[in-house]
Amino acid sequence: MTSTAADLPTTPRRVRVRPLAFVRRHLLTAYALLAFAYLLVPIAVVIMFSFNHPKGRFNYVWQGFTWDNWRRWDAVPGLSSALVNSLEIAAIASVCATALGTLIALALVRHSFHGRSTTNLLVFLPMSTPEIVLGASLLTLFLSANAQLGFWTIVIAHIMFCISFVVVTVKARLVGFDRHLEEAAMDLGANEWTTFRKVTLPLIAPAILAALLLCFALSIDDFVITNFNAGTTVTFPLFVWGAARAATPPQINVVGTAIFAIAVTVMLVNVLWQRRSAAGSS
Amino acid sequence: MSFLHRHRGLVPYLLLAPGLAWLALFFVVPLGFLGHQSLEEQNPVDFSYTFTWAWHNYSDAISTYHPQLIRSFEYAGIATVVALLISYPLVYWIAFRGGRWKNLLLLFIIGPFFVTYLIRTLAWQTILADQGPVVHFLRDVHLINVIGDNDRLLATPTAVVAGITYNYLPFMALPLYVSLEQIDHRLIEAAQDLYANAGTAFLRVTLPLSLPGVFAGTLLTFIPASGDFINAQLLGTTRTFMIGNVIQSRFLELTDYPVAATLSFILMAIILLMVLVYSRVLGTERLTG
Amino acid sequence: MTEGLDRQSFLRRSFAIGAALTVPGIATELARAGLDVVDPKRLKKTLAFSNWPLYIDDVKGGRHPTLELFTKQYGVKVKYTEDINDNAQFFGKIQAQLRRGQGIGRDIIVMTDNTQFPALLVKQKWVEKLDKSVLPNIKNLQPALRHPSWDPNRDYSLPWQSGMTGLGYNDRLTKPVTTIDQLLTDKKLKGKVTLFSNMGDTLPLVVLANGDNPEKIDDATFNRALAKLQKAVKAGQIRQFTGNDYAPLMAKGDVVAGTVWSGDMVQLQADNAHLKFVIPKAGGAIWTDNMLVPSGGDAYTASVYMNFYYQPKIAAMVEEVVSYVCPVRGANQALLKADPKAARNTLIFPTQQMLSRLHIIDPTALVNPDYQRKWQKLLGA
Numbered sequence: 001m002t003s004t005a006a007d008l009p010t011t012p013r014r015v016r017v018r019p020l021a022f023v024r025r026h027l028l029t030a031y032a033l034l035a036f037a038y039l040l041v042p043i044a045v046v047i048m049f050s051f052n053h054p055k056g057r058f059n060y061v062w063q064g065f066t067w068d069n070w071r072r073w074d075a076v077p078g079l080s081s082a083l084v085n086s087l088e089i090a091a092i093a094s095v096c097a098t099a100l101g102t103l104i105a106l107a108l109v110r111h112s113f114h115g116r117s118t119t120n121l122l123v124f125l126p127m128s129t130p131e132i133v134l135g136a137s138l139l140t141l142f143l144s145a146n147a148q149l150g151f152w153t154i155v156i157a158h159i160m161f162c163i164s165f166v167v168v169t170v171k172a173r174l175v176g177f178d179r180h181l182e183e184a185a186m187d188l189g190a191n192e193w194t195t196f197r198k199v200t201l202p203l204i205a206p207a208i209l210a211a212l213l214l215c216f217a218l219s220i221d222d223f224v225i226t227n228f229n230a231g232t233t234v235t236f237p238l239f240v241w242g243a244a245r246a247a248t249p250p251q252i253n254v255v256g257t258a259i260f261a262i263a264v265t266v267m268l269v270n271v272l273w274q275r276r277s278a279a280g281s282s
Numbered sequence: 283m284s285f286l287h288r289h290r291g292l293v294p295y296l297l298l299a300p301g302l303a304w305l306a307l308f309f310v311v312p313l314g315f316l317g318h319q320s321l322e323e324q325n326p327v328d329f330s331y332t333f334t335w336a337w338h339n340y341s342d343a344i345s346t347y348h349p350q351l352i353r354s355f356e357y358a359g360i361a362t363v364v365a366l367l368i369s370y371p372l373v374y375w376i377a378f379r380g381g382r383w384k385n386l387l388l389l390f391i392i393g394p395f396f397v398t399y400l401i402r403t404l405a406w407q408t409i410l411a412d413q414g415p416v417v418h419f420l421r422d423v424h425l426i427n428v429i430g431d432n433d434r435l436l437a438t439p440t441a442v443v444a445g446i447t448y449n450y451l452p453f454m455a456l457p458l459y460v461s462l463e464q465i466d467h468r469l470i471e472a473a474q475d476l477y478a479n480a481g482t483a484f485l486r487v488t489l490p491l492s493l494p495g496v497f498a499g500t501l502l503t504f505i506p507a508s509g510d511f512i513n514a515q516l517l518g519t520t521r522t523f524m525i526g527n528v529i530q531s532r533f534l535e536l537t538d539y540p541v542a543a544t545l546s547f548i549l550m551a552i553i554l555l556m557v558l559v560y561s562r563v564l565g566t567e568r569l570t571g
Numbered sequence: 572m573t574e575g576l577d578r579q580s581f582l583r584r585s586f587a588i589g590a591a592l593t594v595p596g597i598a599t600e601l602a603r604a605g606l607d608v609v610d611p612k613r614l615k616k617t618l619a620f621s622n623w624p625l626y627i628d629d630v631k632g633g634r635h636p637t638l639e640l641f642t643k644q645y646g647v648k649v650k651y652t653e654d655i656n657d658n659a660q661f662f663g664k665i666q667a668q669l670r671r672g673q674g675i676g677r678d679i680i681v682m683t684d685n686t687q688f689p690a691l692l693v694k695q696k697w698v699e700k701l702d703k704s705v706l707p708n709i710k711n712l713q714p715a716l717r718h719p720s721w722d723p724n725r726d727y728s729l730p731w732q733s734g735m736t737g738l739g740y741n742d743r744l745t746k747p748v749t750t751i752d753q754l755l756t757d758k759k760l761k762g763k764v765t766l767f768s769n770m771g772d773t774l775p776l777v778v779l780a781n782g783d784n785p786e787k788i789d790d791a792t793f794n795r796a797l798a799k800l801q802k803a804v805k806a807g808q809i810r811q812f813t814g815n816d817y818a819p820l821m822a823k824g825d826v827v828a829g830t831v832w833s834g835d836m837v838q839l840q841a842d843n844a845h846l847k848f849v850i851p852k853a854g855g856a857i858w859t860d861n862m863l864v865p866s867g868g869d870a871y872t873a874s875v876y877m878n879f880y881y882q883p884k885i886a887a888m889v890e891e892v893v894s895y896v897c898p899v900r901g902a903n904q905a906l907l908k909a910d911p912k913a914a915r916n917t918l919i920f921p922t923q924q925m926l927s928r929l930h931i932i933d934p935t936a937l938v939n940p941d942y943q944r945k946w947q948k949l950l951g952a
Contacts, residue, residue, distance in 0.1 A: 021480070032375040035368060036390050042405040042448065043394045049408065056842025057625065058819045060408050077633040078652060100301035111294035119298060126309050128501070130509025130553070132526050133546045136533050137312035140319050140543065143667045150676075160308040163301055221398055223512065228533065232621070232664060232676055234654060240400040244516065245656050245816040246624035248404065256401040263396035264389065271385045330670075412825040432762030436825060437810050519811035520768065521804075521951040535659035537666055 043260065050253035057247035069250040073258075076249045082239035083255060085151065086220050089235065093158035094215035100159070101166025102208055108167070109174040127164045134161060135228035142229060149231025157229045158222060162215040169214060173207030217263060320543035331539060343544045347528055351548070354524040355556075357439065357514075358507035361446040362454070362500050368447070369455040369499070374488075377462040384463070391455050399449060403516050406445050410435040410517070437519040445513035450506065454499040461495025462488070497564050505553055525549055608705050609645065615872040617648045620679045621661075623815075623860070624653040625838065626732065628892045637888050641879050647872060657814045658686040658769070665865065669697040674867020679876065681731050685771030685858040687937040689728060690721035698727045698863045699870040706874050708881035711900045715926070716859060720934055728861040729877050732834070733896035735848075735921070735929055736772050737855040739831030741824060743845040748828040750852045751780035755803040765820060765829035766800075768812035770946045773800070773830055775856040775932045785856070788936040793945075800949055812950050821846060833918045834895035848918065850928050857929035859898070894919055 053064040074080040104123060108116070126134060138157050139149075147153060181203070185195045223237040230238060240252055320339055322331040344351070376387045394402065410416055412434045420426040421433065431438040465488060473483040511526030525545060532542035628637050638649045655661045662682070665675045669692075682688045692698045703709065709725065722728050740748040744763075748754055754764055755777075767773045775785035777796040784792075803809055810826060818835055820826040822842035836848035864873045879885060883901035890897045891906060891913050897920060906914035917925060936942055 024480070028371060028375050029379070031371050032379075035372040038368070038448075039390060039394050039451070042402055042409060043397055045405040045408055046397055046401055049405075054842070056822060056839065058822050058842055060411060060819060060823050061413075075631070075633055077629075078654075100304055103297040104301040107294040107297035111297070113291075113294040113298075119302065122302060122305055122310070126305065128505050128553075128557070130506055130526070130549060132509045132511065132529050133313075133316075133550055134309070136529060136542060136546050137316040138308060139533065140315040140539070141308070141312040144315055146671050146673070148673065149664075149668065156308055160304060163305060167301075217396060221396075223400060224530075227530075230664075231668070232652075232654060234652070237398055237400055240398060240404070242624070242654060242656050244400065244404055244819075245814060246653075246818070248819065252401060252404075256397050260393070260397045264393050267389055267392070268386075271389065274385070275382075411823055413823065432807060432810075434762065434810075434825065521811075523951065534663040535657070537663050 046253050046260075047257045050250055050257050052250050052253075054250065059248045059250050059253065069254050073251050073254045076251045078234060078239060079236075079249075079251055079255065082234045082236045085233060086236040089151065089154050089158060090216045090219035093155050093162060093219045094212050096155075097159045097162035097215045098166050098208060098212045101163045101211060102170050104163070105167045105170035105174055109171055109177075123164050123167045125164075126161055127168075131161075131222075131224040132228075135225035138225070139228045149229060150233045153229045153231070154226055154233065154235065157225050158215075158219045161222075161225060162218055165214055165218065166211040169211040170204065170207045173204050177203065213266065220259065316543045316546060319539050320547055322540045322543075324538055324540055336540065339540055339544045340548065343541055343548060347525065347545060350523055350525045350528050351552070353522070354508045354526065354549075355552070357443050357446060357522075357524060358504050358510070361443050361450065361507050362504045364443070364447045365451050365454040365503055366458075366496065366500065369451060369458055370496075373455050373459045373462055377459060377465075388456075388459065391452055391459075395452050400512065400516075402449065403445055403512060406441070406448065407436065407516060410441055410444070412436065436517060437522075439518065439522050441517040442514050442522050442524075445517045446507050446510055449510075449513065450503045453502040453506070457498035457502060458492065458495040461492050461498075465491045493564065497561075501557060501560070505557075508553060509549060608707065609875055611646065613871050614645060614647050614875065615678070615869045617650050618679070618869070618872050618876055619650045619652070619677045620876070621652050621655055621677045622679075622681050622731070623655045626653070626681070626860075626893055626895075627651070628889045637880070637885050640885070641876060644879070645875060647876075649876075655681060658683050658688050662688045662691075666697075669695075669866060672866065675865050676867075677865055678868035678873045679862050680865055681860050681862055683771075683858055683860050684719060684721070684934075685736075685775075685856070685932050685937070686769060687934075689861050689863065690934060690938070692863060692865070693722055693727050697866050699866055699868055699873075700726050701729070701864065701877070702871050702874040705871065706878045706881075708878045711881045711883065713898050713900055716898055719859070722861075728863050729881070730859045730898035731862050731880075732893060733857060733859045733898055735833040735850065735855055735857055735896065735918070735925075736767070736776065736830060737833060737848055737850045738828065739821060739836045739846060739848050740828035741821065741826075741843065741845045742847050744824060744827045747847070747849070749849055751776050754828055754830075755799060755808055760828055761806070761808050762810050763825070763827040764803075764809050765811055765813050765817045765826045766809055767817075767830050768814055768950055770942070771858070771932050771937055772856065774936070774946075775930055776830060776851060776853075779854040779856075779930065780851065782853070785930045785932050788933040793936065793942055797945060797949060804949065804951075832895075834893055837894040837916075837918055850925065854928045854930055857896070857926070857931060890919055896921060 049059055049062070050069055051065050051067070052059055052062055053066040053068065054061070055063060104119070107113070108119065135157070138153075138160070142149060142153050177200075182195050182199055185199045186192070190198065221237065222235075223241065226235055227238060227241070234242075236255065240256075243249065243252055318333065319331070321336050322333045323336050323339075324331050372391075376384055376391075380387050408414065417426065417430070417433075417435050420429060420435070426433055426435075429435070429440050431440075435441050435444075469491070470483050470487050473487045474480075478486065508524075509526045509529075511524055511530050514522050514524045514527050529542050529545050529549070532538045532545070627635050629635050635649075635651060638651060642648055661680070665677075665680075668675050682692070684690075703726075706729075709729070712725070712729065716730050716733070717725060719725075719728075738748050738751070738754060745760065748757070748760070754760065774788075774793075774796055777799055778785040778788065778792055781792070781795050781799065783795065810820075813820070813829075815832075815835070817826060817829055817831065818839055821829065821831070822839055824843065831848060833848055836846050839846050862873075862877055864870045880889070881899050883899055883905040886897055886899035886902040887905035887909075890902055891910055894913075894916070896918075897903070903914045903920040913919060921929075
């Protein structure tokens with residue numbers, strides 16, 4: 001049988017390599033490298049200036065190298081409390097938003113019910129509304145309700161805008177989920193709750209974790225919505241905003257670099273781990 | 283458990299209830315309050331508000347702030363187009379040439395996003411500074427007054443658009459990547475079998491198949507960019523203020539809530555309109571999954 | 572008129588002074604003076620004090636020696652936050668809660684009198700009355716500041732610092748800029764000039780340049796000043812209108828000249844030694860940042876702190892770092908031995924001749940809605 005295949009005339013599948021194609025091929029790569037440089041240069045500037053040793057209040061001109069800013073990163077008054085606020089808010093908001101969003105995703109994918117399109121719309125709308133409108137409208141609500149603006153109003157706001165992202169993330173995983181595994185489990189005598197706990201949940205856990213991390217990142221970085229609803233509480237982005245006007249201590253770059261490094265490490269680990277498990281399962 | 287068995291129909295509603303209640307209470311209701319506020323009037327002496335069905339707020343707002351409205355969509359539009367032009371080749375390269383390293387390379391696009399938005403924008407203040415390398419280079423090639431103004435880049439519209447482009451690039455790149463990555467390579471090979479060269483294959487096969495990504499990317503970039511104010515504040519001047527700056531200052535500095543609320547609704551209305559027109563032009567694409 | 576004082580030597584000197592003054596001698600002296608009148612049971616455990624950035628003495632590590640002295644003497648911890656960057660923005664943050672009679676979690680806030688906000692806060696009764704029984708040191712307040720029109724008996728406020736608004740320029744990048752007209756029309760400065768976005772800061776200088784009186788602004792005066800500014804904006808002379816964020820621009824050299832605050836220029840010389848401050852030929856403006864107790868704040872503890880600050884020795888410690896105009900009489904004598912250069916710095920302790928060239932803006936102009944609208948249009952925002 002194979003000999004028959006070898007006898008058939010074959011059409012060449014690859015275009016002959018010509019000089020122009022060579023240039024074109026590498027032009028794209030050269031462009032990609034330039035684009036990466038464009039993306040990374042500002043980050044390099046941020047990292048570089050975290051080691052700057054400014055004599056005055058501002059950190060815009062390179063004046064010398066020092067480890068001081070890293071050693072004494074909390075020497076700037078207000079920075080560490082702002083950072084702690086940001087971390088606490090992000091932790092609470094991401095857990096709550098992930099829980100609420102996962103439930104919605106499960107309902108949307110697994111069940112049929114009336115009002116599916118309304119639900120879709122309600123979930124999708126916050127993502128397509130400008131942040132400034134989200135923040136401003138929440139402020140109006142809080143003011144009308146005589147609420148005390150501060151830590152908890154920020155948490156409420158963050159949970160609100162994160163839910164949509166969780167739904168999208170978890171839904172994507174649920175849609176591609178193989179129901180046969182669950183059916184197999186139930187055939188083997190597991191009830192619905194046990195099946196969910198032992199089969200479904202572990203398999204969608206990566207998506208839930210991804211959603212949790214996404215929420216955490218969005219919450220830590222949020223400025224616009226927080227600015228409207230923070231009252232006199234200060235989070236890290238709010239601190240940077242205030243600092244940009246009066247004095248930009250290098251410690252801001254230190255904290256920014258640290259957050260960046262941690263986030264990239266987490267993602268790197270995730271990518272490498274996925275490749276390993278993909279290699280293992282193939 | 284038997285309760286749930288008997289009332290199977292209830293399960294989805296129970297699952298949806300907490301999340302949807304949260305969204306209803308903290309997204310829908312506030313918008314209602316905002317609408318109510320947009321029809322109020324402010325007493326300039328003691329900063330109190332009275333509800334007076336003040337529809338004139340809307341016409342007043344448009345006539346006073348139409349420069350900023352137009353400017354916002356102008357800047358956001360340019361930034362979106364530039365972001366598309368920058369990301370498409372880059373993302374194409376990752377999707378088609380990335381091979382095993384695709385996910386790792388994506389990290390380079392997403393990574394910068396993890397530096398706080400404000401800090402990233404402040405870095406651009408340093409890069410585009412009058413005494414910095416970019417401005418010096420542009421001065422040397424005599425392009426500075428073409429691209430910038432008055433021998434500088436900061437405090438010009440160019441700097442603001444550049445900032446918006448950079449900050450929203452991942453929003454353009456990632457949806458583009460998703461749709462490019464999903465293209466079945468056999469389709470391209472088939473085109474080449476039918477004697478298409480690389481360029482034609484791209485134009486006739488790849489590009490059309492990537493349109494859903496282009497659509498999603500442009501929306502995800504344009505919508506938040508038009509409401510942005512941080513780039514205009516940090517890289518521009520009061521004369522490059524976007525509608526976001528006006529809303530922000532009316533809410534947080536001048537506490538002129540009715541005007542701010544009105545502008546917010548106008549912004550949302552215009553965006554919705556643009557999205558509808560855009561989706562008609564590109565064909566009905568399903569936005570929600 | 573300007574001194575080239577390096578910020579690092581500021582810090583070193585203030586640390587040295589702080590150390591010298593913290594020696595038991597001064598502490599007991601303070602204790603004897605203060606504790607007689609104050610009832611420690613009425614003091615709050617923590618005083619929440621909101622202020623502008625870089626407006627108090629500080630040493631490396633973010634500590635504030637005067638606040639530490641206060642804590643040592645009265646056992647009251649001070650939660651000091653530098654979260655006021657703009658009068659309007661800060662007011663916007665707190666006004667909703669104040670209107671509903673809620674506290675804002677602060678005992679002392681600091682607002683400038685060339686905006687409408689201190690007057691508004693007093694008029695709306697959104698501030699607490701000071702407790703004068705624990706404020707004997709109010710007698711040290713400079714006479715010129717004792718009866719502002721919006722708080723004639725200083726029942727609700729006490730100055731923290733005063734400051735001068737004038738012209739700042741970078742003498743490496745331009746020849747001296749001495750008049751507003753030069754700032755607004757000199758072609759060599761085109762696109763490299765900043766003005767204050769706050770009407771109360773910029774307007775008096777332009778009114779003076781027109782030969783009018785900023786303490787009595789009528790429509791004609793206002794329109795003349797506005798016309799001058801509009802011309803400059805149209806010609807592209809102004810790079811941008813700023814709040815206190817003109818400082819990084821001047822430090823970087825992106826801005827060559829502009830309206831500035833006196834103390835800023837002294838502090839900024841550490842960033843850029845070429846920055847100079849002058850009062851414009853036609854005259855400059857003087858303003859005061861005032862300590863106020865928002866409703867819900869503890870007026871008793873706040874008054875005790877204010878009394879503490881109004882001791883010349885303490886005010887001197889702050890003044891030495893902040894370099895604005897000191898409202899406490901006798902502070903310059905207190906500084907004389909420890910830091911004679913600062914004690915004789917006329918930007919911190921202006922002479923009578925200088926004071927005669929400085930004017931306060933007409934407060935009614937600040938609340939005129941027509942003027943505000945026209946001003947916003949000028950800003951293009």
